[in-house]
Amino acid sequence: QGSLAIVYDVGGRGDLSFNDMAALGGERAVRELGVRLTEVESASTADFLPNLRALARSRQHDVIVGVGFLIQDAMAQVAEEFPNQKFALIDGFVDAPNVMSISFADHEGSALVGALAAITALENGGDTVGIVLGIEIPILLRFEVGYRAGVRWAVDRYNEIHGTNKQVRVLYTYTGAFDDPARGKTAAEAMLGQGATVVYQVAGGTGLGVFEAVESAARGQGKVVGPPFAIGVDSAQDYISPGFIAVSMVKRVDNGVFEAIKRALDGTFQGGAVTLKLAEGGVAASSVEMVELFFDEAVAAGAKTPEEKAVAMAGVRAAREAVPQLAWDLLNELDSLIRSGEYVVPEALDRDTAEYWRSVLSTY
Amino acid sequence: MDPRPVEQRELEALSRRERQRQLRGTFAGLAEIVVALVIGLFVGALVMDGAGYDWKLAYEGLLIGAFGDQWAIADTLASATPLILTGLVFGLSARAGYFNIGAQGQMIVGALAAVAVGAHVSAPPVMAVTLTFLAAALAGALWALPAALLKATRGVHEVISTIMFNWIAHYTALYMVFNVLNDPRSAERTVRVLPEARLGAIIPGADMTAAIFVAVGVALFMYWLLWHSPWGYEMRIAGLNPSALRYAGASPLWSVNLTFILAGIAAGIAGATQIIGRPPTYALYGDLSNVRNLGFDGIAVALIGRNHPLGIILAAIFIGAMGAGSRMMQIMAGVPLDMVRIVHGTVIIALAAPEVWSLLGKFLSRGRARREAASTAHSKTVQR
Amino acid sequence: MPDRSAPPAGAAGQYKPVSVLAGAPPWLEMRGITKVYPNGTRALENVDLRVAKGEIHGLLGENGAGKSTLMKILSGILPFTSGRILLGGREVSLRSTHDALAHGIGMVHQHFSLVPTFNALDNIILGRGASLASPDRAAARKRIQRLMEETGLHAPLDIPIEQLPVGTQQRIEILKTLDRNVDLLILDEPTAVLTPQETDQLFEVLNGLAARGTTIILITHKLREVLALTNAVTVLRSGRVVGSRLTEGATAQDLARMMVGTERLPEVKERRQHEKTEPVLRVAGLTVKGDGGQDAVKNVSFEINAGEIFAIAGVTGNGQSELIEALSGLRPIANGRAYLLGHSINGKGPRELYRMGLAHVPEDRHRLGMVAQFSVLENSILGVHHEPRFRRGLPGTLHWGKVRRYARDLVHRFQVVTPSLATPMRSLSGGNQQKLVVGRELAKSPSLIIAGQPTRGLDVGATAAIRDLLVDIRNEGKAVLLVSADLDEVLALADRVAVMYEGEILAILERHEFDRERIGLLMGGVHDGSAAG
């Protein structure tokens, strides 16, 4: 009774990013809705079309989820070939009645952590934050520009509060890889070397190197908790480097996947675009509870022990405490401004727009 | 002088025997591959069993996914298409004595050229496709040429130059896709090539396009070149005994350039097949994911195909089948893609050491040889 | 172990060692040795060999008879299929050269087993001493220098082998084995590239060693040497022992009969008289650089006429190789000019020279003249493969049918013994490989053929066949430039001889002026006034 299929992006499971989050949603559907889950990884972009077709042809799945915007063209084609099959697309848009296109307001979530980053830097006497990204593709531009916007908003707000005229510089670099922690580490080290207090990673596996750089730098100064801090992305990554990750920009792809199969089962499935924004819980700054949730699942699955959980959670809490209260306050303030629509986070999905926002938002 | 003059007829009979021996050699080669396959699949089954998967169901899926119906076969051939070409890059170069691992970069550049021409030059369909292939071939050849020239003039080893050029191509492409050839409406990829420049699916519902014929055609051309043309004859001399090349009146410089250029052409065309010969996107992705690893997989293909163009076709179909089959392995048995890599890697390692089997054979026949030797020695004493 | 502090041999005659055939007890026994190569070749069939201590034993046989195989088995390089080896009455197991050396067995190989990038010293100390210890080069150098004094075999110790002429390499190969102080010394065609003088010196050393109890097995195709040096011989044919006999009282004819099974030693063909004709090759003031950049050929001038064999004699390494490489377009001419049939060949490559009428049998057939992995068929068109006559209608396609007919014709005409045209060249015996190469070059119907060491290492039959071919084309009115280190060959074939020494031509002698001793002296650089005319 009920079957869900997920076609992952080329990174596949273990990308620490939307593939893993989608899998999380799938697993939740298995648990809560009792559906059968079929997962297909793609070795290359060229596999998307045959993978989707093979699943559609079997006519066994209530909904087939494609993860990632690269799958968009293939899904458009298959949706046309199999008009009776329900599809869901994460992070892209296909204009077809049988495709539910789910996208996330990455820029809004990134703005939140940008605000936190900026204030953390200022309160620690710094004036620089960084963002390390993977390969330059449109969706990453959205993260980058959102982050910059958050930094800008927070700095302006800070100056307003304190009557100062402080500036925060945003260092950014595209590393050209999603799977090379060494590049992430070197890039982050370069940023820390230029005085960055907080570095946000939007680089999949490459981001592990960012965490490592930050933690090493802090420990090198004898610290057991930041600053400097890193910021995680996509899932609640705070536990990966407990004590040195201030917060994560959580993108609830799992909710998207879960929603898709749930609607397909209860008959409310509809084609069209669904944007899960901050207001809808599509993106969020990670909370302690979210991290705990992850651990609870991991402990249940036998992957982690309760002791590991205790140690890690202590680190996670310590990091949060080490982040200045003002940073949290402004993050929350921005959160409600965005929810209420009073503040609209700029969005860029192409190079020119991104370039425009870079110069507009630049505080230097 | 040898007292026995060579009898024409005798010679011919012997030639026949030699040909039979060669044929037997070919069969032995095939047998080797089959044995390696069996070993790889066996190890894969062990691992899957240990990890708690149903290996029988998985292999059933592998078979169905690769050859189960007309779509599966077509998808297998579609996956094989670029691999035939990148396999030829390594195989042809190896025949000429070079360790050319530059297929990846040359293919990337070919794909870029295919986009640049295919998306911007409008022409009648056949013309557009031809032009696009030509542009990709030219780009691949031009990208391969510096490695050849560096080798010939500066003695730079091709391993180092081709690895470096692969990465240079990679970063160049990252730049080009996002800044020059970008599709403003769908910025994650380049513009799509014009409909005239696209090859459509041959069987609706599967990925195979006429690109497969292009790939096989290139392989046949390489076969002709290597074994039926004086240039290929020279290339093979270069691979086996470079000193004899000049003695034979050929120019080593010309030979190295020719080899790299032809290899580059194959690689460029491989890039083009992924752009104009693979539905539905007809564009290059910003993370280059539709040409990822094809160059390196080509090395495996060439090695399994024993660097022979026809062997490469078969090997590419084999690897393509593993790829297509892995789809159903995942769907039917829930076996992750990574498990397929274990099977794949084991098969290749098993293929590396054919002598294991001949050693085994020798071990078995040694007893026989001993007995034979003993019996001839015996008969001799009796004669005395 | 022989005592090296004793004075070198000279009075060897007084200790005439005895052979097993003369009643001495056998020290080395090989019994019923059978060897089947992995490809199925039965190289040895139930071979017995018995040698006494201190004996110098000759091993004879045609190319491919199995001599090298037998000795490689004895020196631990090759495993054998069945049989036993006894040393001093006890069965020994020789599974590697390591074992063999431990038993005091050392071998000088036919194809040099030297590491080309090492110098002589390192080649000599290779494989000796504790692995993690530093090589004791100083001690080794002293030892080798003394050995060189004693044996008269001199070689530079610090120059990489690959830069040395083959003759020097051969001397190093011998020194290397002598330095191991072995009890059983095996030499596989050691004299093929030595000068007569060096050969004599080597034989003196061998006699001295034997006198002190070292047992020696010598493989050679040169019957003169066998008669001069050995106590007894064993002859192999097609992997079986034909027989053994004492050397004393044997003639060259006797030995040849045992080897080839025919009565008469082959003789060189009759040479036809020609009228003096136009020069085919004219070389004027030619200078050619060697690999090291030095002048290997210095200002050399000569002419070769149609219908003439012009030989260049000399110890290997005196510039002959560079000269023929320059004349065949493989090496640039640094200075001077050369004309083939009146046309300058300066700056021309092998293909152009071929079109101008030149054919070239290279000295180093393994490196230049053939592709070992190619079949006989493919090798038969090496260098002419680009010709339209082997093409098909489709542009550029080789017509293998035509090639096959051509190759079959070559094999037939030049009596190349091969199982088939598809047989890889490397599976042919050296003699047959050489016949194919010579035949292929002759089939180019050249005006001039350059033949470098055309019979090196070949057996009596193959040597005679190739010499005949060379005389034949001379008689047809073609010109031949023969480069050979084998003085007998030069004397037998040449119409005129130029002697090269250190890159210069010391003298050019007409046939009536030929004199073994005088040429031998010239080869050693001794220039007597009378040669100037």
Place this chain on the structure above:
Amino acid sequence: MLVQSLILAAIHAMVPLTVTATGEILSERAGVVNIGLEGILLISAFTAVIGAEAGGPLAGLMVGLLTGALLGLIHGIIAVYFRGDQTVSGVGLNILALGVVAIGIVDRWGAAGFHRVDRAFRVQPLSTPLGAMSPMVIVTILLAALTWYLLQHTNLGLKIQACGENPAAADAAGVRVERVRMFGAIYAGALTGLAGAYLSVDWLATITENLPAGRGFIALATVVFSRLNPWLAVVGGLIFGFFDALGLIASTSQELTRIIPYQFIQMMPYVVTLLVVAGVIGRFRSPSASGQAYRRE
């Protein structure tokens, strides 16, 4: 500050390249070529983490080294005793590694894709005037020195070189070619394994499905760069590491990336390596019998 982090990054990036290349240098000198270095790096990086978590960082390094040695042994057996195709075996190893490690990570830690190594289990850095530096940097130099000494100043070194240049000659001189070549294959495997361990339990404190990300191939290029001289492998590793780090660091500068797109800045290590090789290193002949099986009959 920035310069320091540049130098440190370069040195740390040098370690895996140089250690791997150093081992492979000895192996190629002995005649065994292993293009499966990438795979060995990956698998040993994985096992090293298991080792470290069981017995501390030193155990991690040892397990990595032993894993590499074992894989080198397997490759060696295929290359030396079975006279297999060394390239095929290496390629197979690379593919196999991707599967084994991806599955191994899930199997071992229950999470797909990656695992981070806890502080307690990773190699502790030394503090130097430049900043925190891995002790493996010193080990790298020592290994280069050791390898150089072995090759240039011991009888074993002579044997190794002879086996790569002309195994038949080595054989005739009483060298046990098979053993020497096996030593080379295992040595290369062991050093590569150590480098893999460095990646996971030292430098990056992480294991992922594709941790080396091509460094095995860059190490192969470093071998060619070095002309089989371990000291030049240090230089090659440093040059590459330096420009790799410089590229990443420079591409954080917006002033610069406006003029030169970051893709071209990050291309620098490859371009520089190529230029250095073409301009300085030049013609190089690898040992004649390297990569070829030796058979006696």
